[in-house]
Amino acid sequence: MPMLPLVTITLFLPLAGAVLILAMPRPTARRMHGIGIATAALTLAGAVAMWVRGVSDAGFAQLEELEWIPVIGAAYRVGVDGISLPLVLLSAVLFLLAFIFTSSLRERPRSYVVLALLLETAAIGTFTALDAILFYVFFEVSLVSMYFMIAGWGHEDRQGAALMFFLYTLLGSLPLLLAILGLYLGSPEPSFDMRAWIADPPLDGAAAMWALVAMLITFAVKIPAVPLHTWLPAAHVQAPTVGSVILAGIMLKFGTYGLVRFALQMTPDAFRDAGLVILALGVVSALYGAFAALAQTDLKRLVAYTSINHMGYVIVGVAVAALAVDPAVRAVALDGAVLQMVSHGLVTGALFFLVGMIQDRAHSREMGEFGGLLNTVPLLGWSFVLTAFASLGLPGLAHFPAEFQIFLATLWTVPAAAVVVLGIAVIAGTYVKAIRETFLGEARDRWQSMPDMSLREVLTAAPLLVLTVAIGVAPSWLLDIIHRTTSALALQ
Amino acid sequence: MTRDLALLLPEIAVLLTAVAALCAEMLRRSRIALTLAIAGLLVATGLSMPLVGMDTTVFGGSFRIDALSVWAKLILLPATVLSLLLARDDVRGTAREGTVYSLLCLATVGALVLAGAGDAMFLVLGTLLTGLATFALVAYPGTNPATEAAMKFFVFASVTTAVMIFGLTYWFGAAGSTLLTDMADVDAIPMAAVVGLVAVVVGLGYKASLVPFHFWTPDAYEGGPLSIAAYLSVVPKVGALFALAQVVRGLPVDSGWPAVIAGLAVLTMSYGYLAALVQDNVIRLLAYSSIAQSGYFLLGIVAVGSSRLALPSIILFAAAYTAMNLGAFAVAATTGRVLDAFRGLGRTRPLTGIAMVVFLLSLVGIPPLAGFVGKFLLFAAAIDARFTWLAVVAIANSVLSLAVYLRIVVPMYRPAEVSVAAPSAWPGVVALTAFAATLTIGLAAQFLLAGPMALAP
Numbered sequence: 001m002p003m004l005p006l007v008t009i010t011l012f013l014p015l016a017g018a019v020l021i022l023a024m025p026r027p028t029a030r031r032m033h034g035i036g037i038a039t040a041a042l043t044l045a046g047a048v049a050m051w052v053r054g055v056s057d058a059g060f061a062q063l064e065e066l067e068w069i070p071v072i073g074a075a076y077r078v079g080v081d082g083i084s085l086p087l088v089l090l091s092a093v094l095f096l097l098a099f100i101f102t103s104s105l106r107e108r109p110r111s112y113v114v115l116a117l118l119l120e121t122a123a124i125g126t127f128t129a130l131d132a133i134l135f136y137v138f139f140e141v142s143l144v145s146m147y148f149m150i151a152g153w154g155h156e157d158r159q160g161a162a163l164m165f166f167l168y169t170l171l172g173s174l175p176l177l178l179a180i181l182g183l184y185l186g187s188p189e190p191s192f193d194m195r196a197w198i199a200d201p202p203l204d205g206a207a208a209m210w211a212l213v214a215m216l217i218t219f220a221v222k223i224p225a226v227p228l229h230t231w232l233p234a235a236h237v238q239a240p241t242v243g244s245v246i247l248a249g250i251m252l253k254f255g256t257y258g259l260v261r262f263a264l265q266m267t268p269d270a271f272r273d274a275g276l277v278i279l280a281l282g283v284v285s286a287l288y289g290a291f292a293a294l295a296q297t298d299l300k301r302l303v304a305y306t307s308i309n310h311m312g313y314v315i316v317g318v319a320v321a322a323l324a325v326d327p328a329v330r331a332v333a334l335d336g337a338v339l340q341m342v343s344h345g346l347v348t349g350a351l352f353f354l355v356g357m358i359q360d361r362a363h364s365r366e367m368g369e370f371g372g373l374l375n376t377v378p379l380l381g382w383s384f385v386l387t388a389f390a391s392l393g394l395p396g397l398a399h400f401p402a403e404f405q406i407f408l409a410t411l412w413t414v415p416a417a418a419v420v421v422l423g424i425a426v427i428a429g430t431y432v433k434a435i436r437e438t439f440l441g442e443a444r445d446r447w448q449s450m451p452d453m454s455l456r457e458v459l460t461a462a463p464l465l466v467l468t469v470a471i472g473v474a475p476s477w478l479l480d481i482i483h484r485t486t487s488a489l490a491l492q
Numbered sequence: 493m494t495r496d497l498a499l500l501l502p503e504i505a506v507l508l509t510a511v512a513a514l515c516a517e518m519l520r521r522s523r524i525a526l527t528l529a530i531a532g533l534l535v536a537t538g539l540s541m542p543l544v545g546m547d548t549t550v551f552g553g554s555f556r557i558d559a560l561s562v563w564a565k566l567i568l569l570p571a572t573v574l575s576l577l578l579a580r581d582d583v584r585g586t587a588r589e590g591t592v593y594s595l596l597c598l599a600t601v602g603a604l605v606l607a608g609a610g611d612a613m614f615l616v617l618g619t620l621l622t623g624l625a626t627f628a629l630v631a632y633p634g635t636n637p638a639t640e641a642a643m644k645f646f647v648f649a650s651v652t653t654a655v656m657i658f659g660l661t662y663w664f665g666a667a668g669s670t671l672l673t674d675m676a677d678v679d680a681i682p683m684a685a686v687v688g689l690v691a692v693v694v695g696l697g698y699k700a701s702l703v704p705f706h707f708w709t710p711d712a713y714e715g716g717p718l719s720i721a722a723y724l725s726v727v728p729k730v731g732a733l734f735a736l737a738q739v740v741r742g743l744p745v746d747s748g749w750p751a752v753i754a755g756l757a758v759l760t761m762s763y764g765y766l767a768a769l770v771q772d773n774v775i776r777l778l779a780y781s782s783i784a785q786s787g788y789f790l791l792g793i794v795a796v797g798s799s800r801l802a803l804p805s806i807i808l809f810a811a812a813y814t815a816m817n818l819g820a821f822a823v824a825a826t827t828g829r830v831l832d833a834f835r836g837l838g839r840t841r842p843l844t845g846i847a848m849v850v851f852l853l854s855l856v857g858i859p860p861l862a863g864f865v866g867k868f869l870l871f872a873a874a875i876d877a878r879f880t881w882l883a884v885v886a887i888a889n890s891v892l893s894l895a896v897y898l899r900i901v902v903p904m905y906r907p908a909e910v911s912v913a914a915p916s917a918w919p920g921v922v923a924l925t926a927f928a929a930t931l932t933i934g935l936a937a938q939f940l941l942a943g944p945m946a947l948a949p
Contacts, residue, residue, distance in 0.1 A: 111842075133868070136859060137859035137860045137864075140859045141860065144853065144858060148905075151902070152905060159902060159906075163898065163902070166898070167891065167895065170856075170894055174887040174890060174891065175887075177871065178883060178887065181872050181883070182875065184872065185876055
């Protein structure tokens with residue numbers, strides 16, 4: 001009996017949900033949100049089933065292929081390995097929670113749910129695609145959906161922010177197209193099969209370096225790395241809460257995932273040659289993000305800048321993996337980098353949800369206007385405190401095992417770069433300041449009647465907090481899968 | 493002789509259709525003229541189907557039955573049908589309605605002649621045939637702007653066509669033959685080769701609205717009926733660009749012509765989008781956008797002879813461009829000619845809004861729409877022909893184009909101030925067909941590619 005095509009089913013379930021909603025004559029808002037949640041739940045079930053099937057020790061597992069444009073060697077190819085599978089699971093979890101959180105939305109719910117479902121297919125597709133054209137298609141579709149989400153449901157100055165986001169990331173993603181074309185024309189037989197490009201990198205010398213530069217531009221915009229990060233705070237401030245959660249939790253991972261999958265695996269020699277430059281980029285990003293976060297008074301901007309910091313650690317991890325001579329060290333660095341992506345998705349997703357809850361109540365995100373919220377809304381307050389501690393890398397919470405492995409590998413390989421640890425201290429200061437101004441101190445009268453978390457909000461935040469603790473305390477369930485792939489990477 | 497005529501059946505069918513439509517008009521039966529024209533064009537499309545995959549010539553090599561000319565029929569004949577439907581809305585009830593349908597068919601014959609040209613004389617014939625028919629079409633409303641636009645168009649066309657004929661005499665003089673396949677020998681006499689190439693670029697460049705021969709384009713589009721603008725932006729343009737590909741196929745790659753075409757491509761793309769960026773009139777904006785899109789075609793033409801992707805990329809992009817551009821014009825036909833008319837379109841008529849967004853994003857080249865597949869192959873062809881810098885310029889222009897098209901998209905989702913008039917039926921049908929084609933070409937490029945790709949050298 002042929003195996004059920006789980007990856008394809010999981011990938012296209014959200015799209016099917018979107019089509020279903022579009023086909024209904026006059027659905028009520030309740031029903032549409034219901035379909036959204038049900039579809040996302042089924043998708044999560046599919047992702048869990050993929051997790052149960054697991055990955056193989058060499059290369060990709062759960063492969064599914066179908067001819068698409070055979071004359072030029074493009075095909076529908078999907079599959080997962082230890083790097084992409086955790087990200088698929090992360091996407092499925094975050095999208096389900098996003099649908100739960102947003103189920104009270106009554107402003108044009110139909111377009112909203114359809115766009116979000118489209119975005120989910122695009123996200124899972126980006127992580128599972130094994131054909132360069134297919135990857136690019138999903139990569140860009142996500143961009144268009146996110147543009148409309150920010151432009152349609154964002155805050156005051158959303159049009160400008162959405163436009164900046166779109167122009168910036170489109171400008172950023174076109175160099176990737178050039179790199180893909182270069183890899184295609186350089187490969188011995190015309191094919192867009194990413195597995196072939198990874199197994200036998202088609203370019204070398206100057207051509208590989210140019211391709212790497214093009215890819216770095218694309219992924220640096222997406223990650224975002226300093227100095228190509230300026231779109232991020234603007235987009236986050238204007239985006240609706242769910243938009244921010246998906247943008248930070250999932251779409252930033254497109255950049256770091258691409259950095260590993262394309263830049264590191266397809267041009268490994270060029271990446272090694274440029275390793276120190278990329279490492280420096282990561283260190284600067286991490287430190288800049290930390291200091292910029294310290295200067296913010298707007299809670300959402302603050303969280304946005306800490307994302308730049310956390311993504312900087314991922315760049316450091318990947319660069320160290322390229323520079324490391326010992327395969328064991330390389331595996332540690334990549335383990336840390338991939339785990340950091342997952343942890344950041346969960347923790348930052350939770351933070352954006354919580355900030356969104358505060359904004360829904362107070363219509364403000366300025367830290368100075370709050371105070372003593374821990375007494376008024378204890379559940380919300382303690383959730384925020386726990387998540388903030390996770391974000392600053394407290395042991396026992398999700399970021400610690402990830403950042404620890406990255407720093408360890410950095411110390412072994414390029415000790416000077418360990419200066420990046422400084423970022424942790426700055427981020428700690430940032431969050432302590434935010435917690436003190438917002439949640440501690442004298443409770444203000446105007447917030448006395450603020451309601452605590454509703455059931456819908458608890459359902460949104462609780463799974464993320466549980467997962468954050470679970471990864472912090474026992475990361476091995478995740479690391480085992482990641483390690484099976486990272487320990488077998490050849491990178492020659 | 494019989495074989496040659498049999499291979500030309502589609503062209504003959506279109507010609508007869510034009511005559512039949514004219515006869516119906518003489519009997520004052522404009523509805524029948526329209527029906528005859530549509531039926532005739534569909535029959536001609538059907539007659540072209542068996543030709544797919546052929547690579548031969550007729551009448552002593554003067555007309556080519558190859559991938560370019562066959563796919564030109566399969567793309568341009570349905571495009572003419574859609575233009576007829578759009579035109580119906582523009583000219584219904586006017587005095588000589590049927591002549592419009594007849595002239596549209598005649599102009600299409602000209603475009604098909606251009607696309608299959610294997611002889612310099614056919615270049616002249618095709619240019620004149622499309623030209624004469626379209627001057628009259630632009631002038632048809634008889635209003636001052638229309639007459640002025642047609643006059644500009646006419647003067648511009650006369651001069652450029654005269655230059656082309658003059659330059660072609662050099663090629664004829666040097667080669668002793670008008671067959672395009674003999675032009676490779678002209679290289680021995682550099683002066684004649686250069687003059688001839690310049691002549692062809694001028695003559696076909698005006699027809700394809702390449703910068704700097706584009707000046708007539710925005711005025712003619714804006715002055716004439718909207719449906720004629722839609723037609724002009726697709727059928728004669730694709731015919732002329734295919735003709736250019738036919739010409740350069742015979743030229744040696746190392747004689748320097750690719751550099752000339754590449755230069756034109758950069759000029760055309762960049763100028764087209766920069767000018768489009770400052771337009772407030774949607775028709776002028778689309779006119780400049782269609783100028784810029786011609787520049788993208790040149791990426792494929794540059795690679796003719798040096799990349800096997802060149803011809804498939806040109807053909808596929810032609811199909812994609814036809815669908816998305818006609819679609820955008822059809823939506824404009826139901827909405828209005830100024831940007832303000834698009835305000836709130838996406839909220840009051842959501843389906844039309846989605847269709848327009850799809851057309852415009854496809855024009856930018858966003859996957860998985862038709863424009864992406866086309867541009868992707870064009871870029872690949874240019875890089876394959878060692879014109880990586882040209883692909884980089886084209887990509888930079890794609891970003892610029894996003895800014896251009898978002899000028900239409902952004903107001904569509906702002907709150908509406910005025911209610912929009914109920915759309916008429918035919919432009920809706922055209923938009924729907926173009927919408928389906930834009931999605932299908934993007935997702936199922938395989939079926940279109942298998943044909944032209946099989947013939948690639």
